[in-house]
Amino acid sequence: MKHLHLFFLLLIIFVAISAVHTFAEEFCIDADFPGGNIKVLGIDGDTVRLQQDLRDTAGSWFYWSFRIRGAEGRTLNFVFTEGVIGVRGPAVSTDNGLTWCWLGDLGFSATKFQYRFGTDEKEVFFSQGMNYTEKDLKRFLEKYKDNPNLKIETLCKTKKGRSVELLRIFNNKKVPDFKVFLSSRHHCAEMTPTYSLEGIIETVLSDTDDGRWFREHVDFFIVPFVDKDGVEDGDQGKNRKPHDHNRDYIQRIHESVQAITEQIPKWLDGKPLFYLDMHCPWLRGGSDPLHLEKGTNEYVYFVGIDPKEFEFGENSWKGVQRFGTILEKERKGTIPYRALNNLPFGVSWNTGANKKTANLQKSDEWGATLPNVVFSSAIEIPFANAEGVVVDTNSAKALGCDLARSIRIYLETLE
């Protein structure tokens, strides 16, 4: 009888422990979706210990993106091993990536956050930035599917067999006066500019004076995802070994860079070229261009190329400054911009030191070598903060509209 009591007591304890154990781990964390990237180091009760998955990145970088399912009504803590969370916290999506918002505001912890899951939040996505992958581009392009001015082509296939989208906007009844090349995701994790690209495309295809002008005078060659495999696989992209897509313009080991460098010279057809490659800076640090030592990562700026290395270099910087003056004046969106923000060659990180060998060339540097180039530069658009103003999907898109209008004025006022 006594033994029987003991048996039941042990059974109750065992069931109780199992129940607690099951409860603690019943939520599920994964990165098995486009753009997913996470290493789970351990789960202790309500605390999840995490690390970004660096894969083939040289050195450290900060991209991560994961999904939690089955944590309705719970509060969980997420702790990273190093500072990989932006200044407004993680980007959060509760609708499968359709919309995103920042969890917090300026001053957010770089290493940890807590999230209280609503009782109906069955699935929540968390990411270092506001993810933008192929499905987002498809959704955006859906509304233009019957638009005769937009042609969705394939630039090339990637190593993994994916199609790299090439968007062409041109008037096939007229010889264009100008050529405009636009690209984002040479560094696949730098997603903010792809939202700005939407703003540019929207303006160009719009039933406005600007839209009509563009469709009358300009032939566009737009590559939204230069590192398509990296975008879909959720890689860091920057500092990919042996070198990333934006250092590949001499060696050309990446399919999309091969395709761009083969196709652009033929497409140019002797017309003046406006060449803009779009990036995000480092995650944190510096919102004041007057204090570069604190970083150049929380404001919008253009990057100058070496005037000694490139014949067009001197004129390139003049062009960047002239474009900057136009953008400063024309800006209607909330993201601030001042021509003063532009980073000339030789200042802060822009010294060429990060190229390591002469055998590496950036996209905008290659653009500067093309015949009849009238503008070639890279823009840096922050992930979450521009001089205190929120950078998100909407404000980044509005910046794109400002960029489009400025491109028109720049081209119309060429000397």
Ligand SMILES: [Zn+2]
């Ligand atoms: Zn970049």
